[in-house]
Amino acid sequence: MSQALRSAKERALQIVEKASRIRIQDARDNIGARTAGRQLKKGHNQMGHTQGALERAAKPPLGWIWGDFFRPWQRMYPGEKLFNADIKYGFLEFYGKKVAKFQVTKNDSNISSTRREYIPLSLVELARLIDLGWINPRLPIDVSTLCATQKFQINPKIRQYGFDLTEEGADSFPYPIDIEVQYATQSAIAAVEKAGGRVRTAYYDVESLEAAVNPKA
Structure with a gap:
């Protein structure tokens, strides 16, 4: 058995010794290593339309994947x-x-x-309302507080769902407030927390938002 193994090793060494150092076929891929991709023909990827101009064709909904029109x-x-x-x-x-x-x-x-709309509220506007006395920074600030200033109008019937706290004026915001909004950027949250405050996000449905905007209605 050992003699057979030695003979196999010797034969392999002889094959390697007789072979050339490098050949073109040594740099080629093995058979089946690569496959040709799908050829893009005239009728492919035209959103189901093979005749007529593509710019006049009916466009599918956003997120439509080629080949499956009914499952975006x-x-x-x-x-x-x-x-x-x-x-x-x-x-x-x-x-x-x-x-x-x-x-x-x-x-x-x-x-x-x-789609839902969120009214933008910058930190500059918020600081100005506090400076003018429209908002008390020692009390929690929410949708009812902001709408009570009569400076903002939210109509849930036209898909307005609250406020979006933006980072405009983040470098000079000094008030440690406790505010509740529906959306806030990371820069705005960092600016409020740097001043010692807190930012919370809360979702309102239509009925709850109408009650928060106008409690007397």
Whole structure:
């Protein structure tokens, strides 16, 4: 058995000794190591339309993956059940005036016009309201406090869901406040915490937000 092994080793060494140092075929890939990709032909990747100009074709919803028109990513991985689909058929009321007519159903994918809006609130505006005495920095600040100043208007009927705290004026914000907003940037949170305050985020549904904006209604 050992003699056979030695013979195999000797034969292998002889093959290596007789072989050339380098050849072109030594630098090539093995058979099947690489495969050719899909050829992009005229009819490929045209969103289901093979005739007519592409710019005149009906565009699919955002997140549509080629080859599966009816399963875009926002339907495969929804972040919220019935996302932005709680608006019924009727007239849109804008401060008491009927200005538009729309309909959004459960299976409607064109929801870009009904996304939630957050009113921007910069740290400069917040510091100015505190300086003028409209807001008491020693008390907690929330949607009701900000709307009570009559400087901001939030209408939940047009998809306004609260405030967005921005970082404008973060370098000179001096008040250690306790504020509750619906969205805040990292720079704004860092500026408030640097002054000794705290930032909290809270979500309101439509009924709760209407009560917070106007408790007397």
